[in-house]
Amino acid sequence: MKNQEELTKHPSISFIACEAEALNNMASLSDAELKLVLEKMGYRFTKKFCASPNYLHRRVADMDVLLSIGGNIVNFNGYIEMNRSAAVLWDKLQQECSAADMEQALQDEFNISHEKAVEDVLDFLKFLQENNMVTVI
Amino acid sequence: MECPNADHMTHLLKKEPSRIPINGTFELTIRCNLHCKMCMFRHDDSENTDIVHRELTADQWIKLANEVSRAGTFSLLLTGGEPMLRSDFCELYEGIYKQGFILTLYTNATLVTPRIMETLRRYPPHRIGITIYGASSETYERVCADASSFDRMREGVKQLRSLPSILDFRTTVINDNYADVDAIETMLRTEFGESCRLTQARMVNRSVRGACADVDACRLEPEDNVRLALRRSINIIKSYVGDRYDEKYLAIRLADNSDAEKHPRLTLFGCDAGMDSYAISWDGKLLGCQMMGAFALDVLDGSFTSAWKRFPGIVKLPPLNETCQACESLGICNCCWASRLAETGDLGGCPEYVCRDTAIVRALLNK
Ligand code: SF4
Ligand code: SF4
Ligand code: SF4
Numbered sequence: 037m038k039n040q041e042e043l044t045k046h047p048s049i050s051f052i053a054c055e056a057e058a059l060n061n062m063a064s065l066s067d068a069e070l071k072l073v074l075e076k077m078g079y080r081f082t083k084k085f086c087a088s089p090n091y092l093h094r095r096v097a098d099m100d101v102l103l104s105i106g107g108n109i110v111n112f113n114g115y116i117e118m119n120r121s122a123a124v125l126w127d128k129l130q131q132e133c134s135a136a137d138m139e140q141a142l143q144d145e146f147n148i149s150h151e152k153a154v155e156d157v158l159d160f161l162k163f164l165q166e167n168n169m170v171t172v173i
Numbered sequence: 174m175e176c177p178n179a180d181h182m183t184h185l186l187k188k189e190p191s192r193i194p195i196n197g198t199f200e201l202t203i204r205c206n207l208h209c210k211m212c213m214f215r216h217d218d219s220e221n222t223d224i225v226h227r228e229l230t231a232d233q234w235i236k237l238a239n240e241v242s243r244a245g246t247f248s249l250l251l252t253g254g255e256p257m258l259r260s261d262f263c264e265l266y267e268g269i270y271k272q273g274f275i276l277t278l279y280t281n282a283t284l285v286t287p288r289i290m291e292t293l294r295r296y297p298p299h300r301i302g303i304t305i306y307g308a309s310s311e312t313y314e315r316v317c318a319d320a321s322s323f324d325r326m327r328e329g330v331k332q333l334r335s336l337p338s339i340l341d342f343r344t345t346v347i348n349d350n351y352a353d354v355d356a357i358e359t360m361l362r363t364e365f366g367e368s369c370r371l372t373q374a375r376m377v378n379r380s381v382r383g384a385c386a387d388v389d390a391c392r393l394e395p396e397d398n399v400r401l402a403l404r405r406s407i408n409i410i411k412s413y414v415g416d417r418y419d420e421k422y423l424a425i426r427l428a429d430n431s432d433a434e435k436h437p438r439l440t441l442f443g444c445d446a447g448m449d450s451y452a453i454s455w456d457g458k459l460l461g462c463q464m465m466g467a468f469a470l471d472v473l474d475g476s477f478t479s480a481w482k483r484f485p486g487i488v489k490l491p492p493l494n495e496t497c498q499a500c501e502s503l504g505i506c507n508c509c510w511a512s513r514l515a516e517t518g519d520l521g522g523c524p525e526y527v528c529r530d531t532a533i534v535r536a537l538l539n540k
Contacts, residue, residue: 092273096247097193103273110337
């Protein structure tokens with residue numbers, strides 16, 4: 037039997053059956069809608085994310101802020117204000133986690149629908165990636 | 174029964190306004206390797222042995238940093254004296270940094286060692302305020318009683334410039350370096366980069382809280398003080414408008430303050446001190462600001478949070494003296510409770526030096 041390392045190295049292709057109609061509609065979908073459709077079709081999103089160590093979460097008065105620290109101040113010398121849901125997601129990202137883990141954290145904390153959580157997490161990750169604030173694993 | 178004074182009591186507060194200690198100053202030491210003639214804070218060297226014993230230890234500062242961070246401090250200034258003079262500066266700095274602040278470090282840049290640079294490279298402050306006292310060894314000798322510190326400062330600034338921190342250059346002008354101001358600016362630009370700008374303390378106050386400097390013997394006459402401020406302001410305007418500058422279009426006007434007047438706020442001293450800012454002195458006293466030693470609470474005797482809560486209760490200011498109350502220049506005067514105390518030894522005093530300075534500004538405004 038192959039060991040675990042060989043299995044993960046081995047190239048693999050998975051076929052996902054799509055309904056023709058769903059495929060036709062995909063072009064007009066938003067990122068969040070597309071993700072939900074793919075989820076329904078059984079696609080598994082395996083990417084993991086982790087917060088950049090260049091930012092430190094501080095709670096100041098009633099505010100959540102991310103403070104740029106270390107050598108990162110050469111790129112951005114200041115801080116970013118976050119709302120509560122962004123703060124929950126940032127704290128979740130202190131350990132490697134998937135988009136699904138983050139969506140679940142939002143749903144648990146704020147009692148929102150799965151659809152809304154998917155949309156919020158996608159927006160948040162997009163912002164983080166654009167600003168080099170997250171590592172994609 | 175209805176209170177007969179009810180009408181007059183509508184202005185009384187129902188509850189204390191919220192006070193959050195957002196901006197902090199840690200005065201890590203009051204000692205300094207330089208001996209500037211006008212230093213507001215340095216004590217006589219004969220007190221140093223006693224001061225070293227009474228200074229908070231690195232562990233105490235780090236514990237305090239943790240406490241003030243939990244109490245809401247976000248922006249923290251580390252200053253002195255000269256902070257880098259402390260033999261435990263690196264441990265102390267690293268421990269404070271790790272609590273997470275927008276950190277500013279003030280230094281005279283003459284004690285920058287490889288070890289300090291290694292620490293600052295790993296944990297660069299967001300800002301570094303560097304004080305420059307002259308453009309030659311001779312001026313450093315006259316102002317700081319140490320000619321060799323001029324070259325050390327230049328070397329130190331070169332090192333600090335390699336950090337990603339924002340550098341601010343500041344100076345204090347007295348008779349002994351009055352002639353050097355332009356030369357300092359030129360030196361900054363040629364040696365450290367075109368974008369370097371120099372800011373200057375508008376007025377040099379008498380020393381405070383037991384400091385030893387004889388400021389009267391060296392500070393500028395108010396006429397020179399205002400002349401210098403005006404000349405430097407004009408230079409800034411010229412740097413923006415270039416050849417289009419024409420003195421006949423120069424007008425001096427009061428900045429529009431109507432917004433602040435429309436939204437009066439509650440304060441302890443007429444400023445942010447004790448409301449959203451504070452200082453902790455080298456020996457662990459909570460002060461409204463570094464200049465105001467009249468009201469102090471020991472932060473080691475309990476906690477920072479309890480001292481911060483109790484602080485308004487110990488601030489007892491006398492009524493403003495009659496001369497200031499009736500003064501038509503009160504709105505443009507640089508005076509505050511701390512400078513009144515520094516200048517006259519009395520919170521309620523009327524500081525003659527400030528009055529003379531303000532009178533010249535008033536005359537310029539009336540022109
Ligand atoms: S003014 Fe600054 S550099 Fe000069 S003696 Fe005082 S603390 Fe030291
Ligand atoms: S210090 Fe002098 S100029 Fe200032 S308000 Fe008082 S009297 Fe007026
Ligand atoms: S120096 Fe005067 S104006 Fe400045 S913080 Fe202190 S009391 Fe307030």
